[in-house]
Amino acid sequence: xxxxxxxxxxxxxxxxxxxxxxxxxxxxxxxxxxxxxxxxxxxxxxxxxxxxxxxxxxxxxxxxxxxxxxxxxxxxxxxxxxxxxxxxxxxxxxxxxxxxxxxxxxxxxxxxxxxxxxxxxxxxxxxxxxxxxxxxxxxxxxxxxxxxxxxxxxxxxxxxxxxxxxxxxxxxxxxxxxxxxxxxxxxxxxxxxxxxxxxxxxxxxxxxxxxxxxxxxxxxxxxxxxxxxxxxxxxxxxxxxxxxxxxxxxxxxxxxxxxxxxxxxxxxxxxxxxxxxxxxxxxxxxxxxxxxxxxxxxxxxxxxxxxxxxxxxxxxxxxxxxxxxxxxxxxxxxxxxxxxxxxxxxxxxxxxxxxxxxxxxxxxxxxxxxxxxxxxxxxxxxxxxxxxxxxxxxxxxxxxxxxxxxxxxxxxxxxxxxxxxxxxxxxxxxxxxxxxxxxxxxxxxxxxxxxxxxxxxxxxxxxxxxxxxxxxxxxxxxxxxxxxxxxxxxxxxxxxxxxxxxxxxxxxxxxxxxxxxxxxxxxxxxxxxxxxxxxxxxxxxxxxxxx
Numbered sequence: 001x002x003x004x005x006x007x008x009x010x011x012x013x014x015x016x017x018x019x020x021x022x023x024x025x026x027x028x029x030x031x032x033x034x035x036x037x038x039x040x041x042x043x044x045x046x047x048x049x050x051x052x053x054x055x056x057x058x059x060x061x062x063x064x065x066x067x068x069x070x071x072x073x074x075x076x077x078x079x080x081x082x083x084x085x086x087x088x089x090x091x092x093x094x095x096x097x098x099x100x101x102x103x104x105x106x107x108x109x110x111x112x113x114x115x116x117x118x119x120x121x122x123x124x125x126x127x128x129x130x131x132x133x134x135x136x137x138x139x140x141x142x143x144x145x146x147x148x149x150x151x152x153x154x155x156x157x158x159x160x161x162x163x164x165x166x167x168x169x170x171x172x173x174x175x176x177x178x179x180x181x182x183x184x185x186x187x188x189x190x191x192x193x194x195x196x197x198x199x200x201x202x203x204x205x206x207x208x209x210x211x212x213x214x215x216x217x218x219x220x221x222x223x224x225x226x227x228x229x230x231x232x233x234x235x236x237x238x239x240x241x242x243x244x245x246x247x248x249x250x251x252x253x254x255x256x257x258x259x260x261x262x263x264x265x266x267x268x269x270x271x272x273x274x275x276x277x278x279x280x281x282x283x284x285x286x287x288x289x290x291x292x293x294x295x296x297x298x299x300x301x302x303x304x305x306x307x308x309x310x311x312x313x314x315x316x317x318x319x320x321x322x323x324x325x326x327x328x329x330x331x332x333x334x335x336x337x338x339x340x341x342x343x344x345x346x347x348x349x350x351x352x353x354x355x356x357x358x359x360x361x362x363x364x365x366x367x368x369x370x371x372x373x374x375x376x377x378x379x380x381x382x383x384x385x386x387x388x389x390x391x392x393x394x395x396x397x398x399x400x401x402x403x404x405x406x407x408x409x410x411x412x413x414x415x416x417x418x419x420x421x422x423x424x425x426x427x428x429x430x431x432x433x434x435x436x437x438x439x440x441x442x443x444x445x446x447x448x449x450x451x452x453x454x455x456x457x458x459x460x461x462x463x464x465x466x467x468x469x470x471x472x473x474x475x476x477x478x479x480x481x482x483x484x485x486x487x488x489x490x491x492x493x494x495x496x497x498x499x500x501x502x503x504x505x506x507x508x509x510x511x512x513x514x515x516x517x518x519x520x521x522x523x524x525x526x527x528x529x530x531x532x533x534x535x536x537x538x539x540x541x542x543x544x545x546x547x
Contacts, residue, residue, distance in 0.1 A: 004134075004159045011172040011254060045162030047130050049170020050177075052421075053251060054126055054158065055088055056080040056202050056227040057235070061122040063092040065109050065140060066130030070162075080421075081206040083229055087122055096132060105138050113147040113155055123232040124154040124182075134161035154232070156181045171251035178226070178235060179258055186236030188223065193294040195223040196285060197241040197265065199256050200248035203228025204421050207428035211272050214309070214429065218301055220285065226255065239263040243288040245270050245281065266292070272428045274344030275313050279306045313430040320437045321349040327444060330391055331355040332379070332401035333419060341400065341419065342372060344427070348437050353394040354379050384408045398444055413453045415443040 044052075047070065055062055064071045071093040082088065094112045096105045113125055125147075129140050144155040160173040196215075201208055208228050215222060224230065224238035239259065244267035246256045256267040266288055270281035286294075286302040328351045331341055342352055352372055356379040357365055365378060382390065384405070391399060391412045399409040402420030409416035417439055419427065427436040 004161075004164070007159065007173060007176050008164055008169070011169060011176065044167030044170075045131075046160045046165045046167065046170035046173060047128060047162040049167035049251075050158050050160035050174040051128060051170075052167070052202075053171045053174035054178075054227055056082075057126070057230045057232060058082040058088045059085040059123040060232050061087060061090070061092055061116045061120055061125045062128065063094070063109075063112055063116060063125055064128045064130060065094045065105065065112075065138070066096055066128075066132050068093050068095045070130045080203050080228060081209070082203075083209070084231070087120060090120075092116060101132060101136055104136065105133050106140075106143050109133075109138070109140065109143050110147055113143075114151065117151045117153060122153070124156060126156050126158055126177075128158045129161050131161045131163050134159075134163070154181070154185075168251065172254050175252045175255040179255060182232070182235050183255075183259065184236070184239045184263075186233055188237040188240055191223075191240050192221055193242060193292065194218075194220045194289055194298075195241045196220060196289070197223055197238050197244040197259070197267075198225045198228075199244055199246050199267070200252045201225055201228045202421070205423055205426040207272075207426040207432065210426050210429040210432045211278075214282065214305060215285075217305060218282075218286070218298065220289070226252065239265070241265055242292040242294070243267065243285065245285060247271065271343075272432075273341055274433055275310055275347055275430060277343050278429050278433075279310060282306060309430040313433060316434045317348050317437050320441055323441055323445070324349045324437075327351065327397045328353045328395060329440075330387075330394065330396040330399045330401075332382075332387060332399060332405050344433050344436060345400075347433070348440075350440070353396050354390060356382070388412055398440065400440075413449065415446065415449055417443045 047064075051062065051064070054060075071091050080088075092112065094100075094105060094108050096108065100108055109127065113127070116122065116125055127140055127144055129138075133140070140157045140159070144157040147153075148155040156177060158174060158177045160170045160177075162170075164173075198208070203209070203225070208222075208225060212222060223241045224234040226235060226238065239262070242265070244256055244259065244265050246253065246267050246269040259265045260267055268284050268288065270284055271277040272281055282302055283299070283306070286299045290296055290298055329345055330353050331345070333341065333356055342355055345352060355372070379390070384407075387405060387408045388411060390396075391409065391414050396414060398415040398417065399405070400417050400419045401409070403418060403422045406416050406418065418424075419436075425435055425439055426432050
């Protein structure tokens with residue numbers, strides 16, 4: 001059994017990775033990670049990446065060995081959909097305590113496996129190693145082997161503690177666990193010349209189901225999907241497929257390459273986002289199956305289906321083009337969506353002002369340049385303030401991103417649409433592109449944005465009141481008497497005595513009298529002013545109406 005260190009080094013030297021292949025031998029030995037800074041795991045650690053890659057297997061119990069905080073908010077946090085068992089939605093954790101840290105957590109892990117087996121009887125149990133048990137030396141491989149022999153059920157160790165690297169490395173370590181413990185351990189009831197694997201597809205919001213009917217119509221069978229809506233047994237016999245399609249090479253290129261190496265299964269990287277990409281992927285699948293022994297007429301049937309579906313899709317999105325004319329989109333995502341979404345948006349007439357390439361390969365970047373030109377604005381890694389500045393400078397009309405960036409768009413008063421794993425809508429295939437255009441139109445023309453960009457009503461009233469006050473102060477400076485009459489100032493009326501030594505003697509002699517206003521002030525009013533009350537001019541219109 002290979003050690004974790006050996007597995008990590010093997011992942012670092014992955015020859016199927018375009019970026020890794022371009023490195024020198026010295027650079028390749030240094031690995032693919034960089035020194036992490038405090039908070040560097042906030043975007044996802046290796047454990048997180050492994051759990052994301054494998055949790056869509058629906059009939060498997062996913063047991064996290066570690067403190068309860070590592071399990072986190074696992075209930076539907078990825079938006080994957082299942083057509084069968086919903087066991088994958090349950091949260092299982094050993095919930096290690098301080099006592100387990102001192103004395104070891106292996107016995108607690110064994111008891112957790114026993115309890116899950118008795119209560120749920122899953123097809124298999126995936127046990128995820130986390131930082132704490134890895135640092136204290138818990139041997140989950142030994143525990144899983146003993147539990148599997150005792151309970152007669154596959155118990156698979158997933159060695160991907162968070163401290164070993166990034167989320168992307170965790171994706172690959174999950175794939176290594178499948179290659180070592182699952183793939184090739186079972187046999188299908190039957191095989192056909194039309195069997196394929198789809199690798200790196202997670203069936204987010206049921207996207208796989210938008211493509212599967214097309215493949216079913218062509219007679220093409222998805223022998224195994226790794227891992228969207230996947231079943232343990234399907235993965236176990238996935239080595240009998242005739243061809244494979246890689247959806248996200250950044251995550252599981254090692255699985256596709258090693259299956260080609262071990263079992264002779266050819267693969268290609270494609271996308272089902274957008275009309276043209278969907279058509280190209282269907283043609284490529286048909287071409288590879290024909291090369292592996294499928295009848296040649298499969299290509300004719302595929303082309304007929306493509307013509308029919310493309311006609312329907314182009315007709316459906318034609319109505320959006322006038323609404324999208326001149327609209328600019330900022331695409332903040334990564335991986336395969338960094339280029340596949342660009343193609344889909346351009347088909348509807350939208351202009352892309354920039355796309356992020358944080359989790360994209362060199363091949364992904366080349367595809368972006370082909371679609372957007374050699375001077376395409378590719379965003380490597382931007383902080384929220386930088387994203388905000390880009391939205392303002394580029395005058396983007398809408399931002400498409402994941403949930404973590406939505407608040408930047410809200411602060412910029414820019415429409416936003418979720419296209420990452422938490423989304424509620426499926427955008428894959430010919431049907432999906434139409435749905436994507438519908439959601440973009442809703443976001444762009446939602447009346448809330450016009451209201452959000454306006455000032456608050458009380459702000460407008462405050463500015464009017466402030467302007468009137470300034471004008472009155474200016475008038476008073478020029479002519480205090482007229483200003484007082486205009487403002488309706490109530491003054492103290494003294495006697496008509498013309499010789500007044502000072503204010504104090506006048507008050508002492510006559511006493512002040514508050515006189516109710518009888519008429520507006522005039523310039524001819526004598527030393528004692530008697531003014532009409534005009535304070536109502538300063539009151540809001542609503543109060544004036546009430547009076």
